[in-house]
């Protein structure tokens with residue numbers, strides 16, 4: 001009797017973990033899709049290199065690949 005009860009508890013616990021994983025996975029994939037749509041490729045104003053918007057430096061609507069180019073871009077104008 002004791003072993004059967006233990007097996008039932010284990011089965012319910014496993015089911016609980018599977019359901020939790022499934023739910024967290026669906027939430028994660030939703031977040032990833034949002035990140036993909038917002039992560040546009042942008043072009044550095046100075047060297048014209050394409051880089052993800054999340055990695056780019058933005059100043060006054062212009063994109064820069066690095067701090068050095070951000071300063072160089074400001075000196076131009």
Ligand SMILES: [Zn+2]
Nearest residue numbers: 044047065069
């Ligand atoms: Zn650059």
